[in-house]
Amino acid sequence: MIRFNSDYTEGAHPQILKRLTETNMEQTAGYGEDEYCKLAADKIRELCKAEDAYIQFLVGGTQTNTTVIASALRPYQGVISADTGHINVHETGAVEATGHKVIALPSADGKLTAEQIDAYITGHYKDEAHEHIVQPGMVYISNPTEYGTIYKKHELEAISKVCKKHQVYLFLDGARLGYGLACRENDLDLPHLAKYCDVFYIGGTKVGALFGEAVVITNDVLKKDFRYNIKQRGGMLAKGRLLGIQFLTLFEDNLYFQISAHAAMLADRLRERLEEFGVKFKIDSPTNQIFPILSDKVLEELGKEYAYSYDCRIDKEHSAVRFCVSWATKEESVEALLVRVEELLNSGLVG
Amino acid sequence: MIRFNSDYTEGAHPQILKRLTETNMEQTAGYGEDEYCKLAADKIRELCKAEDAYIQFLVGGTQTNTTVIASALRPYQGVISADTGHINVHETGAVEATGHKVIALPSADGKLTAEQIDAYITGHYKDEAHEHIVQPGMVYISNPTEYGTIYKKHELEAISKVCKKHQVYLFLDGARLGYGLACRENDLDLPHLAKYCDVFYIGGTKVGALFGEAVVITNDVLKKDFRYNIKQRGGMLAKGRLLGIQFLTLFEDNLYFQISAHAAMLADRLRERLEEFGVKFKIDSPTNQIFPILSDKVLEELGKEYAYSYDCRIDKEHSAVRFCVSWATKEESVEALLVRVEELLNSGLVG
């Protein structure tokens, strides 16, 4: 079985394990107050061209989303998200468990638009009964989104403007950020994110690390006492240096960007070859997740050797599924998958 | 600087890093549903002689405490804890953040007694206004406690009985469990814990792992949907196999017990030698944390080379501090510390 069902099926980039092994018996301070965390934070600040940014390292995505959102909102405020957003559909109500509504706005491609955010917030305050309605306090976006789509620079800038206008925070979930920055259509970089967002994070779990998300806070209000929030939400790793060492390894020599580019290259190949086979896609995603539509019979056969994740039914005989590639995906795995898909498509199984 | 200030100053036992490296590029299912987690769970069930126990692996202690407690209580219930309990004093209100009061009972040595629990719960229901008071729903104890003391078998059995009588759950925090089981005074083992507790955990973070706590649930009510709780509280590690591999390594050949014994031996040596020097202790703790009382002048000098953690002031010129040893502590480090303490004590610095 070769797995394309998620982008965290392997461990970590070998350099990370090597570094963890080399530093293993060193004694350090705990809870992220060690030298490695400091060095990693310095490096990320430098790459973001944001010398005042406050950097903290957390273990996983749900924990990071929840901690950031709960730390920013007042009790009666909610967070605006695409209805497809990870916090709205795949975190078992973690945000609600901290007392906050996820205000879900409709989205076909996983993205929110500046116009739709503006219209929603404007409408909120126009409503005479607005005190009876959850007040929008933050906008949550993912880049890439859960559907693999990305924000262009002008889109992010416009959203940022709307957020500032209405005094709501902008938070960008970068669990797959590397794959977004590495894709051909992208025109964003870390300094843009630091400029436009009040807080965002650089995902490690899906991009080369054993685990870990680097939170970058640029808004001073959100920096204050943030570590209290981390501790309270169970996210303060005792051996915090494990996070520092991993992010230092990923960023000191651009490893993060190199391994992201590898995934981008394989995703392009997979997408292009499937298109050549005549396969249609549920969504036009330029990053490491692709969503082909295949017949249920092809999928059944394919599933015996290749793991994918089921997305949704398209019609009686077809479904959309998701294939993920990652820093760890081997070229030969992608080739083998393509060979098998082609065979199945040509076998008359369809319908 | 040699660190005795906590029991998580190093990485992991080398066998763990070796195993993580060997398995690194294997592809597995995520979220703890891989083969390594299954094998580790099987092994722990076997060691607990509890074939129906439900085992889940979480990353850290605060997260585990919060997830277990919040999963067990009804909204109007609280958890009884020693006032010195970790959940009451050192988790930034994580339990309260899930909506539950920590009902703190006084404790001089970090332990609760069956009598005091019984009296409290009996008193609760005797109060005519008990509906206006948080209802006790669970008892939380740590073994070893935050003061390094341990429960004897008859004490745990008595507490278990009281909990069953009043239909409240018994939860044992075993963040330092290895060091408790390894100490000379101990008469408990894993099957006892599985028998007397509704849920407990075996700490990895402080005993050889990079991170990780193995939760053992024996009460059927608490098993149901426990993984929903883990996900909601941000504790479901994407690459869950990292936990499975670590606990498998710790338990398949008794490594956990061996490295705990190493710490127990060093703790005994440290304690006995300090006693020989005439040092008094704040508390008589038989495990890997010891709490000597030293003069502030000695402490100031000592602190230049050896890290300890400050506990409390004893009188104008003396304080109690905490020294921790662990699986990773070197004999020569303990020796060096003892030499230095003896020097300082003999130097006329006292007072």
Place this chain on the structure above:
Amino acid sequence: MIRFNSDYTEGAHPQILKRLTETNMEQTAGYGEDEYCKLAADKIRELCKAEDAYIQFLVGGTQTNTTVIASALRPYQGVISADTGHINVHETGAVEATGHKVIALPSADGKLTAEQIDAYITGHYKDEAHEHIVQPGMVYISNPTEYGTIYKKHELEAISKVCKKHQVYLFLDGARLGYGLACRENDLDLPHLAKYCDVFYIGGTKVGALFGEAVVITNDVLKKDFRYNIKQRGGMLAKGRLLGIQFLTLFEDNLYFQISAHAAMLADRLRERLEEFGVKFKIDSPTNQIFPILSDKVLEELGKEYAYSYDCRIDKEHSAVRFCVSWATKEESVEALLVRVEELLNSGLVG
């Protein structure tokens, strides 16, 4: 200004004030443990033909919804509601503030169907990743709904069946229950509600009382410790007898049903006459709230003398608004409103 903007613009039915005055200097036990609460509960049990029902009296609707829902759910569970449901849109996230997601299903008329509930819950458990998704634990419906529509007996029975099949609770918000039971299309009565729902409430605030909602719990699991929940959520009125006296007055001689019938009669008149004027409605609501579509110019004029509540824009020049009648509405007020609407419609203002 004559107000039709809500159904709580006046105080209470005069018999209630009279009764409160007569009993004013009596001394009673507090917190709803007085004789009046007992008598009122007995009466309601009798009317519901549910001798084991557990009755508690709360002050207002949001408080009641929140208390009931939070008392029933496990932390990782959510409550299914029509997207138009009061808990989803008009309670400032009170349910989320207790940690639970409102799972909003689409509804055009304010109602949920048994089929749509069944499909949602079935889909939840079919999803491989269901542990990452909030688990449905309760279904919340309102009768009448926020759009004035009502459930027929067969619909409620079907929903009840689906809830039992999936082991989720059924909770009916009866803030306007009197107006539902009194309307011509209704075929439900209190014993039906007690039979089909695990918990429901009979609204007093909008139907003759100064304030108050009578919660009727038929499911034994939900009865246990319910008063702890009331106290914790701030809903336990010190002088609880105020609720007992009001509900006793409303139910001992059928006053509740008589005053509801008055409102039903006026609502019918208003609806029929507007239809005669050629007015269209946003929704076909048979109860005390009606939603006519009028031109913005007519509305502007009308609003100078008659208060209504704005519902939504229909097209560039027309909006839907809401008129409420209640137990307190005078016939002459409805007549005056109708005369004025007719004048305005005939004045050539439209468009």
Place this chain on the structure above:
Amino acid sequence: MIRFNSDYTEGAHPQILKRLTETNMEQTAGYGEDEYCKLAADKIRELCKAEDAYIQFLVGGTQTNTTVIASALRPYQGVISADTGHINVHETGAVEATGHKVIALPSADGKLTAEQIDAYITGHYKDEAHEHIVQPGMVYISNPTEYGTIYKKHELEAISKVCKKHQVYLFLDGARLGYGLACRENDLDLPHLAKYCDVFYIGGTKVGALFGEAVVITNDVLKKDFRYNIKQRGGMLAKGRLLGIQFLTLFEDNLYFQISAHAAMLADRLRERLEEFGVKFKIDSPTNQIFPILSDKVLEELGKEYAYSYDCRIDKEHSAVRFCVSWATKEESVEALLVRVEELLNSGLVG
């Protein structure tokens, strides 16, 4: 049975019921946005000599305490209270249910001192691990306290100073405020409270109203969006005018102070006469709650005709109990009680 067990055994002052009856069929806006609420707020602002104070009316004490505290704190903050404080012991964990720890400081008489608050907060920030400990964000005091004691002006001023120094809010629970202001030892008035507190409330439920607490917010930060918090916590009364009318009646002609003085007079008489009988008190309380120590045999007999509330056991044969008088207590009831106590004391029942 004559009840002295609480200060809310009757309805409301007759003038309030009269006023509610007179205004009953007036139509007003809902949710506290009516003219009566405005007038009552104006009157209270005038009495407080605080023209910028923001006034809102809530229904009950627990709800008010919870709403104010949850609206003020950040998620990782707790509220400092005397361990005897109402929020710590008699609200079923309502504050914790909003996610916040009650930081309980020891108190023998129900009061906190400026010194003890200062020491606690100073200690918090001195602790190296303070990020692991709930951060104090507010101080909660009651005046009178749950033991009937009161703060003198210099004490309140000192506490206010400490709170400002550490930038924590000062919140005063005035559920029994009238009885505090009316007692002989008192040297505080409403303008002092408005000056020294960031937020406080004037209790109506226990002082003449059917229900209701008037929240006075003087700190601008706490004013913002406070009504969202009220709605979210279930405290926004639909017919808000009921609160406005009650507080207007209580304050427009000093009724609140007159009826409080009546209770103060009766409390003094009860206290003095019991002292003459040789009765000792658990605590020296100058307000409407008194805590005599009586033999269990006397209490048993007394309890057949006079309701009191049990406080605590003093020794094998004696207990402290609480007698409350209020605006509604009749002189003859107090006389009858005293006669009966004297009889019992002289009957040889003691011991």
